[in-house]
Amino acid sequence: MDTQRDQSDAPAAGVAAETRVPGPDRPAPAQADTQEAGMDGPPGPAPTWRVLLRHMRPSWRWLVLGGLLNLTAGAVGLALPLAAKRLLDDLGADRPLAGALALMGVLVVVTAGVGPLGEYVLRRTGETIVLTARRRLVSHLLRLRMSAVDHAEPGDLMSRVTSDTALLRQVTTDSLVGVVTGSVTVLATVTMMGVLDPVLLAVTLGVLALAGTVVRVAMPRLSRASKEVQKAVGRMSAVLERTLGALRTVKASGAEHREEAALHGAAEGAWRAGVRAAKWLAVAGHTAELALQVAFFTVLAVGGARVTSGTIGVGTLVAFLMYVYYLVPPLQQLVGAAGQYQIGAAAVARMREAERLPAEPAAPPAALPQPGAAPARLEFRDVRFRYTPGLPFVHRGVTFTVPPRGMTAFVGPSGAGKTTVFSLIERFYDPTSGSILLDGRDLARWDIPSLRSAIGYVEQDAPVLSGSLRDNLVLGAPDTTERDLTRVLRVARLDGLVARLPEGLDTLVGHRGSKLSGGERQRVAIARALLRRPRLLLLDEATSQLDAVNEAALRDTVVEVARTTTVLVVAHRLSTVTLADRIVVLDAGTVQAVGTHAELVASDPLYAELAATQFLTAAP
Ligand SMILES: Nc1ncnc2c1ncn2[C@@H]1O[C@H](COP(=O)(O)OP(=O)(O)OP(=O)(O)O)[C@@H](O)[C@H]1O
Numbered sequence: 254m255d256t257q258r259d260q261s262d263a264p265a266a267g268v269a270a271e272t273r274v275p276g277p278d279r280p281a282p283a284q285a286d287t288q289e290a291g292m293d294g295p296p297g298p299a300p301t302w303r304v305l306l307r308h309m310r311p312s313w314r315w316l317v318l319g320g321l322l323n324l325t326a327g328a329v330g331l332a333l334p335l336a337a338k339r340l341l342d343d344l345g346a347d348r349p350l351a352g353a354l355a356l357m358g359v360l361v362v363v364t365a366g367v368g369p370l371g372e373y374v375l376r377r378t379g380e381t382i383v384l385t386a387r388r389r390l391v392s393h394l395l396r397l398r399m400s401a402v403d404h405a406e407p408g409d410l411m412s413r414v415t416s417d418t419a420l421l422r423q424v425t426t427d428s429l430v431g432v433v434t435g436s437v438t439v440l441a442t443v444t445m446m447g448v449l450d451p452v453l454l455a456v457t458l459g460v461l462a463l464a465g466t467v468v469r470v471a472m473p474r475l476s477r478a479s480k481e482v483q484k485a486v487g488r489m490s491a492v493l494e495r496t497l498g499a500l501r502t503v504k505a506s507g508a509e510h511r512e513e514a515a516l517h518g519a520a521e522g523a524w525r526a527g528v529r530a531a532k533w534l535a536v537a538g539h540t541a542e543l544a545l546q547v548a549f550f551t552v553l554a555v556g557g558a559r560v561t562s563g564t565i566g567v568g569t570l571v572a573f574l575m576y577v578y579y580l581v582p583p584l585q586q587l588v589g590a591a592g593q594y595q596i597g598a599a600a601v602a603r604m605r606e607a608e609r610l611p612a613e614p615a616a617p618p619a620a621l622p623q624p625g626a627a628p629a630r631l632e633f634r635d636v637r638f639r640y641t642p643g644l645p646f647v648h649r650g651v652t653f654t655v656p657p658r659g660m661t662a663f664v665g666p667s668g669a670g671k672t673t674v675f676s677l678i679e680r681f682y683d684p685t686s687g688s689i690l691l692d693g694r695d696l697a698r699w700d701i702p703s704l705r706s707a708i709g710y711v712e713q714d715a716p717v718l719s720g721s722l723r724d725n726l727v728l729g730a731p732d733t734t735e736r737d738l739t740r741v742l743r744v745a746r747l748d749g750l751v752a753r754l755p756e757g758l759d760t761l762v763g764h765r766g767s768k769l770s771g772g773e774r775q776r777v778a779i780a781r782a783l784l785r786r787p788r789l790l791l792l793d794e795a796t797s798q799l800d801a802v803n804e805a806a807l808r809d810t811v812v813e814v815a816r817t818t819t820v821l822v823v824a825h826r827l828s829t830v831t832l833a834d835r836i837v838v839l840d841a842g843t844v845q846a847v848g849t850h851a852e853l854v855a856s857d858p859l860y861a862e863l864a865a866t867q868f869l870t871a872a873p
Pocket residue numbers: 403640641647665666667668669670671672673674713
């Protein structure tokens with residue numbers, strides 16, 4: 254049975270361990286797409302152009318429209334030299350100019366109208382593609398398995414959502430659409446040049462071929478530099494997130510200069526790579542422009558000779574030279590598109606890495622338990638678990654049963670695996686073998702939102718999110734009524750704080766609740782959990798930072814809650830532990846003993862020692 258479980262669970266934990274987000278310095282994972290990771294493509298990393306097409310597919314109509322408008326503007330522009338030729342011919346032949354002038358006027362007006370419209374449509378579509386990519390990536394990141402998050406740098410993940418997705422804008426519109434419209438325009442221009450004079454066309458193409466060689470040399474270098482830029486930006490975001498997230502610790506440790514040096518280093522890395530990319534982009538872009546200038550003078554010389562010899566007329570030469578200049582924008586567009594493609598490809602690769610991280614299946618939110626819903630029953634059966642394959646097991650066959658209602662306390666030395674029990678109940682991780690049953694049903698068979706809706710969890714460090722006090726309280730129960738809120742505030746002994754604050758519940762609590770005291774944060778976390786009307790309440794050292802008065806009050810609250818709900822507590826204070834209906838002693842990943850305080854003091858040497866040394870107060 255264990256073997257079976259091992260196999261069925263292996264992908265969740267195993268994949269996660271191997272599919273770490275390649276931090277800025279780590280190599281990309283050589284791992285296939287998974288359904289779990291939300292990718293619908295075939296296994297194996299798809300080529301960049303296919304991924305780009307996938308991003309563009311939903312907006313293809315707009316892209317085609319924008320491209321067509323651009324092409325129309327280009328085509329109308331192409332007719333201008335012909336109108337100019339007609340003007341010169343009419344002038345030479347002493348014919349009236351009104352017709353030629355009117356034609357030129359119409360062409361100019363149409364070009365002026367259609368060109369900007371096409372550009373607007375394309376840019377708007379680019380924004381839509383970025384929006385879709387951001388939504389998709391954000392949704393995926395919020396569902397990441399904790400095992401994937403453990404191996405990722407939040408700052409680096411953030412840069413993938415903000416900076417990498419932004420690069421899609423250029424690569425999908427300027428680049429891919431630019432390739433199409435640029436190619437068509439170049440082709441049409443070259444055709445017109447061929448019609449006017451094939452010899453001059455051959456001269457022009459000869460000069461351009463030389464420029465093509467330089468561009469071919471520049472592109473791979475640009476690609477490498479672009480990847481470096483994005484990596485360095487990710488590295489900088491990661492360091493910045495680390496530093497700003499723990500600025501008090503950094504200041505208290507006097508580590509500002511070291512963190513500053515790390516940030517400056519990352520920023521300089523981005524700058525160096527950016528400058529390298531700029532160099533190759535400039536080389537490629539200006540090579541095309543320079544080549545066209547050379548082509549212009551060569552055509553002028555050769556064409557002048559042909560005019561002198563009477564092979565072609567002045568009108569033809571002038572029209573041809575205008576076409577040479579008409580080649581500048583589409584050729585620059587083509588070279589720019591190739592450059593943008595290299596930059597975009599680096600960003601797409603980074604987004605793909607994040608999208609391929611294992612995530613929980615998407616599921617609609619589940620309703621919270623109704624008031625008076627039955628308390629949960631919990632069972633651990635021979636659970637073995639380790640966070641990372643290859644590392645020692647944290648749980649080595651944990652077995653215990655928790656009946657509905659009442660309080661069960663988990664005690665044991667630091668690192669024994671108490672918090673891990675809660676993490677497994679929440680399905681932040683899945684056991685490597687063995688099973689966990691809630692109400693007699695294996696957790697693996699619960700859909701995750703329904704499972705979590707039954708649970709209220711107060712974590713060890715009682716995290717509070719930036720935002721208002723009210724946002725934090727109703728985070729897990731957005732439909733809370735004012736009456737329930739008032740009741741829970743009283744129960745969690747937060748009513749005094751709310752009354753004191755100038756803006757009451759709408760007071761902003763700062764990043765991670767930095768404007769609250771440790772004890773206040775714990776009470777907010779407890780209130781937040783209680784508002785979910787949990788059938789199973791998990792309290793991980795939830796009262797460790799409270800003063801004696803508040804602790805005693807909240808202890809009474811927990812005892813009260815335990816009359817109707819199953820409550821699990823990880824506690825280090827004897828005052829909490831002795832109130833428990835049963836105590837589970839964990840040591841080195843196994844259950845050492847289960848019993849009441851009195852039973853365990855008498856029968857379990859480890860518990861007796863913990864009671865004597867670790868717990869803060871003496872036996873009651
Ligand atoms: N996300 C993680 N990735 C890898 N190892 C982890 C992770 N979380 C915890 N551990 C390791 O698992 C072991 C058990 O941790 P756990 O937090 O469950 O212990 P605990 O009994 O709650 O300890 P404490 O009383 O100090 O809070 C520890 O050795 C810890 O280093």
